[in-house]
Amino acid sequence: MKPQIFALVPLLLFIGLVALVAVPLLRGTDPAKPESPMIGRAAPAAALPPALAGVQGFAPAEISGKPAVINFFASWCVPCQAEQPFLARMAREYGIAIYGVNYKDKPAALAPWLQKHGNPFTAIGADADGRAAIDWGVYGVPETFVIDSAGIIRLRHVGPVTAAEYEKIFAPLLAEMKK
Numbered sequence: 001m002k003p004q005i006f007a008l009v010p011l012l013l014f015i016g017l018v019a020l021v022a023v024p025l026l027r028g029t030d031p032a033k034p035e036s037p038m039i040g041r042a043a044p045a046a047a048l049p050p051a052l053a054g055v056q057g058f059a060p061a062e063i064s065g066k067p068a069v070i071n072f073f074a075s076w077c078v079p080c081q082a083e084q085p086f087l088a089r090m091a092r093e094y095g096i097a098i099y100g101v102n103y104k105d106k107p108a109a110l111a112p113w114l115q116k117h118g119n120p121f122t123a124i125g126a127d128a129d130g131r132a133a134i135d136w137g138v139y140g141v142p143e144t145f146v147i148d149s150a151g152i153i154r155l156r157h158v159g160p161v162t163a164a165e166y167e168k169i170f171a172p173l174l175a176e177m178k179k
Contacts, residue, residue, distance in 0.1 A: 038136065038156055039153055039154070040153065043145070044135040046060070046135055047125070051126040052111055055123065056122070056124075057124070058124065064151055067096055071087055072141050072144070073103065077141045081117050083161040087120040090166075091120050098121050099124075100123070101125050102124055102126050103127050103138070
């Protein structure tokens with residue numbers, strides 16, 4: 001080979017790297033918001049035991065026939081604190097049931113956390129070993145799913161629900177589902 005060809009290798013590698021980064025951006029995908037194969041599929045049907053004594057556990061069969069929001073959270077999760085008011089707002093403004101899945105948490109820590117930050121949940125299931133999170137495709141907490149009345153996952157939101165995301169993403173979808 002001629003030495004000129006070796007001079008092109010760095011240029012070709014650079015072009016390949018730029019394409020690797022540019023293509024997802026041009027397609028409009030946000031790498032911070034991964035696509036989920038769960039969208040358009042039925043919600044996993046595994047029931048979870050109560051996260052606290054005296055609190056109803058999470059049984060997906062109970063939400064059949066009505067829209068619902070499923071929120072994976074933990075008391076040790078700082079962003080989970082920030083989204084609590086928006087979960088309560090969803091329940092209040094749209095009359096939608098919010099089901100909590102307490103991810104790898106201790107009941108002793110959960111009760112005071114709920115007292116301090118509020119409890120917007122209709123029921124809270126314990127996912128002590130993280131198996132339910134795997135079934136749902138959860139990467140970490142918080143993650144929120146919107147389920148339609150047919151039990152189909154319509155939205156997966158990774159990270160805390162913020163005011164902007166509430167207005168831009170959740171409110172329109174919940175209003176549409178309420179019709």
